[in-house]
Amino acid sequence: MRTLIKNGTVIDPGHIHEIADILIEGSIVTRIDKHADMGRLTAPDTTESRIQPDHVIDAAGLWVVPGLMDMHVHLREPGEEYKETIASGISAAAAGGFTRICCMPNTRPVNDNRQITEFIIHESQKLASVRVLPVAAISKNLEGIEICEYGELMDAGAVALSDDGRPLVDSLLMRRALEYSKSMGLRIISHCEEPTLAKGVMNEGPAATAKGLSGIPNAAESIMVMRDIALSELTGVPVHIAHVSALESIRAIRDAKARGVSVTAETAPHYFTLTDTDVAAYDTHAKMNPPLRSEKDRDAVCQGLVDGTIDVIASDHAPHSRLEKEVAFDAAAFGIIGLETSLALSLRLVIKKVLTIEQLITKMALNPARILGLPCGISQGLSADLTIIDPDMPHVYSAETGFSKSRNTPFDGWKFTGRSVYTIVGGKIIFNL
Amino acid sequence: MAWSKKDILDMESLSVEEISTILDVATGMKEISERPIKKVPTLRGKTVVLFFHEPSTRTRVSFDIAAKRLSADVIAISAGTSSLVKGETLIDTARNLQAMKPDILVIRHGSSGVPSMLAGKIAASVINAGDGTHAHPTQALLDMMTVMERKGNLNGLKIAIVGDIAHSRVARSNIVGFSRMGAKIRLAGPPTMMPRGIESLGCCVTDVMDDAIADADVVMMLRIQKERQGNPLIPSEREYAKRYGLTLQRLKKAKPDAIIMHPGPMNRGVEIAPDVADGPHAVILDQVTNGVALRMALLFLLSGGGRDADAH
Numbered sequence: 001m002r003t004l005i006k007n008g009t010v011i012d013p014g015h016i017h018e019i020a021d022i023l024i025e026g027s028i029v030t031r032i033d034k035h036a037d038m039g040r041l042t043a044p045d046t047t048e049s050r051i052q053p054d055h056v057i058d059a060a061g062l063w064v065v066p067g068l069m070d071m072h073v074h075l076r077e078p079g080e081e082y083k084e085t086i087a088s089g090i091s092a093a094a095a096g097g098f099t100r101i102c103c104m105p106n107t108r109p110v111n112d113n114r115q116i117t118e119f120i121i122h123e124s125q126k127l128a129s130v131r132v133l134p135v136a137a138i139s140k141n142l143e144g145i146e147i148c149e150y151g152e153l154m155d156a157g158a159v160a161l162s163d164d165g166r167p168l169v170d171s172l173l174m175r176r177a178l179e180y181s182k183s184m185g186l187r188i189i190s191h192c193e194e195p196t197l198a199k200g201v202m203n204e205g206p207a208a209t210a211k212g213l214s215g216i217p218n219a220a221e222s223i224m225v226m227r228d229i230a231l232s233e234l235t236g237v238p239v240h241i242a243h244v245s246a247l248e249s250i251r252a253i254r255d256a257k258a259r260g261v262s263v264t265a266e267t268a269p270h271y272f273t274l275t276d277t278d279v280a281a282y283d284t285h286a287k288m289n290p291p292l293r294s295e296k297d298r299d300a301v302c303q304g305l306v307d308g309t310i311d312v313i314a315s316d317h318a319p320h321s322r323l324e325k326e327v328a329f330d331a332a333a334f335g336i337i338g339l340e341t342s343l344a345l346s347l348r349l350v351i352k353k354v355l356t357i358e359q360l361i362t363k364m365a366l367n368p369a370r371i372l373g374l375p376c377g378i379s380q381g382l383s384a385d386l387t388i389i390d391p392d393m394p395h396v397y398s399a400e401t402g403f404s405k406s407r408n409t410p411f412d413g414w415k416f417t418g419r420s421v422y423t424i425v426g427g428k429i430i431f432n433l
Numbered sequence: 434m435a436w437s438k439k440d441i442l443d444m445e446s447l448s449v450e451e452i453s454t455i456l457d458v459a460t461g462m463k464e465i466s467e468r469p470i471k472k473v474p475t476l477r478g479k480t481v482v483l484f485f486h487e488p489s490t491r492t493r494v495s496f497d498i499a500a501k502r503l504s505a506d507v508i509a510i511s512a513g514t515s516s517l518v519k520g521e522t523l524i525d526t527a528r529n530l531q532a533m534k535p536d537i538l539v540i541r542h543g544s545s546g547v548p549s550m551l552a553g554k555i556a557a558s559v560i561n562a563g564d565g566t567h568a569h570p571t572q573a574l575l576d577m578m579t580v581m582e583r584k585g586n587l588n589g590l591k592i593a594i595v596g597d598i599a600h601s602r603v604a605r606s607n608i609v610g611f612s613r614m615g616a617k618i619r620l621a622g623p624p625t626m627m628p629r630g631i632e633s634l635g636c637c638v639t640d641v642m643d644d645a646i647a648d649a650d651v652v653m654m655l656r657i658q659k660e661r662q663g664n665p666l667i668p669s670e671r672e673y674a675k676r677y678g679l680t681l682q683r684l685k686k687a688k689p690d691a692i693i694m695h696p697g698p699m700n701r702g703v704e705i706a707p708d709v710a711d712g713p714h715a716v717i718l719d720q721v722t723n724g725v726a727l728r729m730a731l732l733f734l735l736s737g738g739g740r741d742a743d744a745h
Contacts, residue, residue: 199664206630210445212545212567212602215629282546326522328544330565 001026001054003427007035008059008388012066012378013358013366022064023051024384027426032380057422059388065361066377067099067385067425070339071368072164072189072242072266072314075101075132078119079108084319084405086123086132091403092317092339093130094431097420099385100369101130101317101339105137106165112137112148117156129430130423131385133159133372138177138188142166147177154184159372162189164242167224169195174228178237187372189240192224192249193290201330203276203291211281213329216291222248229256229263238262240371243316245271245290247300254309264371265304266312269338269345270410272301279410284325284332286410288318302354311367313360315342319406337404341397343389344416350391351417357391388422390433395419436734440552440559443568444609452614456578458738459723459730465502466725476505479736482535483509485562487543491697491721492562492571496539499728505736508535523547527554536736540564545602558735560728566600572696573606575727577614579720580651583692588615593645593687594636595677596655596704597626597666603696604655608634621645622655622677625666642677649687653694654679654704670703680706684714692716 003024010020010032023031031051070093076084084092086103093101103120105111111120117134124132136158140146142165150161161181168174168190178188197220202208204215225241229252232239244250244267256263270288275298279286286292304310318335325332346364349355355363365387369376378386399412423431434450441447447455465473481500485493493509500507521529530538530551537558540548545565552559563569577587584590592611598604598620608618612635620631620638627638639645646652657673667673679693693705693715701707710717 204629206633209628209630210605210634212565212605214566217629282550322522322524326524328523328542328550329546330544 001427002051003055003057004051004053005057005059005064005386005388008062008064010064010378011357011361013362015377015379017358022378022386023053024424024427027383027428029378029380029382029384032378057388061390061392062421063357063389063391064378065387065389066365067423068097068343068364068387068420069100069368069376070098070315070317070342071102071312071372072268073101073103073317073339074106074319074335075103075120076107076319077123078116082405083321086120087127088403088405089317089339090124090127090130090132092337094423095403096339096341097343097387097389097423098130098339099387099423099425100133102133102135102159102368102372104135104162104164106142110137110141111135112140112142114152114156117153117158121157128428129425131425135160135162135164135189137161138163138168139173144168144170144173147173147180150181150184150186154186158186159374160187160189160240162191162242164189164191167191167193167195171227171231175231175235178231178235178239182235182237185373187238187240189242190224190228191242192221192228194220194223197223201287203293205276205294207276218246218248218293218297221246221290222252225249226252229253229261232263233261238264241265243268243271243290243314244304244310245293245297245301247297250300250304250309254304254307257309264311264367265309266314267301267305267310268314268316269342270336272298272305272349273345274298274410282329283410284327284329285336285408287329287332287334288316288336289334302349305349305355305359305363311363311371313342313346313363314368315339317404319404320408321406325408335408337406337409339404340402341409341411341414344395344397344419345411347391347416347418384424384427386422386424387420388424389418390421391418393417393419393421436738439735441570441731441735442549442552442559442561444570444573444606444613447570447610449613452574452577452610455574455727455730455734456581458734459574459578459727462726462729462733463723465729466722471502472504473502474504475733475738476500476503476736479505479536480534481505481507481537481539481732482530482533483507483539484530485509485511485541487541487563489541489563492541495721495724496562496728499725500732502725503729503732505732523550524554527551531555531557537732560731560735563602566602566605568606569602570606570610571724571728571731572603573610575720575724576607576653576694576696577610578723578727579694579716580692582719582723583716584650587611590616590650591619591648592616592651592653593619593621593649594653594655595621595642595645595679597657598622598631598655599626599628599666600658601655605634607653608636612636619645619649623667623673642683643686646683646687649691651692651694652679652684652687656696656698657700657704674703678704678706679709681708681712684709694720697721
């Protein structure tokens with residue numbers, strides 16, 4: 001099977017950004033023919049006539065980029081299949097332009113053992129679609145008491161470690177986890193939240209006070225970010241900070257990077273899109289953890305993306321059903337879905353010229369893979385994991401017709417410009433519009 | 434003015450004109466409770482559901498009496514007797530309540546925002562009888578009515594509110610309501626009881642009691658929640674009483690004709706000294722009396738009374 005993607009603007013930041021044809025043979029990229037090199041004007045279809053592909057995608061006017069990777073997704077299987085399954089999550093990811101997703105271990109049972117890791121990989125591979133890369137737990141049953149068997153988890157196929165959803169409160173345990181994981185090379189992804197300060201349901205400030213809702217201050221996050229930076233310095237082991245939302249956290253990460261600490265960070269699209277005053281009162285579809293912050297924090301998140309303090313955009317896709325969301329605000333579950341809106345929301349930053357397209361692709365495709373030590377990019381000989389984006393396509397996101405099993409999103413009905421139109425994994429088209 | 438509002442959810446959503454209308458109608462209602470036969474047929478055939486999902490005696494009884502004096506049929510559902518809510522979504526709750534075809538739903542809930550969430554989903558009028566730490570608009574309105582009676586107007590009055598502002602829906606609704614009517618609000622309490630950004634509701638904040646009550650026309654004392662355990666905001670009631678309790682000595686800082694208010698129930702000897710609570714400045718029982726008239730006025734207006742009145 002030969003697939004030719006012709007006339008697209010191929011963007012692999014730091015490597016190529018020009019119009020080129022890409023030939024895929026089997027699952028591998030075998031040729032990248034830059035039009036400039038071939039004298040395209042005189043012989044526009046040279047490649048096609050020469051190699052006689054089985055399938056041709058005309059990507060004129062489209063961006064062909066390395067397959068997007070969402071390193072922070074909750075798939076809910078095993079245990080909460082009424083919210084999302086591996087299959088439905090994969091469909092949503094493929095529609096959102098993702099070729100790889102990392103799934104967090106807070107399933108039921110928790111992914112803290114070889115069997116669950118292998119189950120997730122097995123179930124996802126049966127579908128031969130988006131690559132699902134399990135993140136296993138740092139501590140057994142996410143209890144923050146004992147570390148898991150990281151060697152076993154690595155052998156089973158886990159790509160990172162996290163107790164996401166719950167902070168690792170015990171600093172000594174965090175130190176041990178960093179030290180012990182070092183020999184496996186599994187990155188620790190830290191959910192930073194100081195629980196005694198974080199007893200609230202939305203961002204602390206005037207909006208929460210007026211609504212009579214208990215607040216979560218920025219310091220609940222930044223205190224633990226600072227602790228984890230200190231522990232990374234102490235141990236010399238890298239740490240990745242999940243879903244950064246607060247200005248103070250970003251400052252701390254920026255300072256740490258400047259002095260050479262091996263810390264990386266991600267944020268989610270809602271933190272650079274919305275603030276705590278942008279959403280309707282008591283809309284549980286805008287309740288997530290960390291919470292939507294103030295205007296100052298949103299600006300700081302954007303600045304952190306621009307200057308490289310924040311390496312990654314990840315959705316923190318967190319499906320919940322109506323049972324968890326159609327209740328009182330303080331009783332509602334934290335989290336929103338994001339796989340199908342992440343790219344469109346991020347492209348808004350490119351449209352507004354906050355980020356260049358290279359920066360965006362770096363944060364949504366290359367950096368997540370680099371942080372976890374996985375191959376990435378568009379090169380001859382690499383797996384053909386590609387996303388094709390139509391930067392001009394207008395569309396309206398509808399949660400109702402989305403692929404996720406859940407509908408908990410504040411972005412229902414939003415109008416966007418630009419979306420993925422092809423998602424290709426190992427040379428196979430797993431989604432096309 | 435003709436009444437057009439379906440629900441009473443918070444003070445933010447009431448205009449100056451609407452507040453004035455409510456207070457006028459409430460003043461007219463007072464006389465009914467003075468009659469030997471305390472009942473008028475105004476709401477005959479109307480159904481009022483009192484849905485109290487959090488313990489309450491004072492407010493529930495006040496609504497109950499108000500509805501009965503207007504001849505409405507009153508059904509009380511309290512948390513203890515209700516199978517509604519357990520394990521069901523708010524949509525389910527709303528649908529079940531709506532299926533009983535009430536005209537007015539009075540709701541008290543421990544979670545902020547629930548009355549607003551239900552109001553958007555059901556046809557009946559909704560009156561918020563207190564939700565979480567968000568709002569208690571009927572308390573604010575009866576407080577405004579009581580101050581009006583004593584002071585003649587609200588514009589320009591200096592009002593001190595003292596106590597645990599962070600956990601007080603009464604404080605939030607009073608700040609918004611009184612400031613909308615032109616009064617100047619000063620809050621006092623230990624900083625641990627002062628929520629972040631409260632100034633944005635229209636008030637200024639101090640942690641010195643005497644600064645708040647200096648030259649005040651109205652001093653409103655809030656209940657200190659003894660039951661708030663596990664997350665103590667003050668080291669002891671003794672120290673709180675010393676620093677923030679209203680004593681005769683402290684009261685001298687206020688205007689000579691200042692009135693003392695308390696939404697009840699009081700902790701005598703903690704936030705308010707017994708001789709102040711029982712003294713000539715206190716209007717605490719007037720608040721309770723006015724509560725019935727005020728709630729009669731709201732039930733009347735929401736069940737179409739405002740339109741009739743305007744036609745006359």
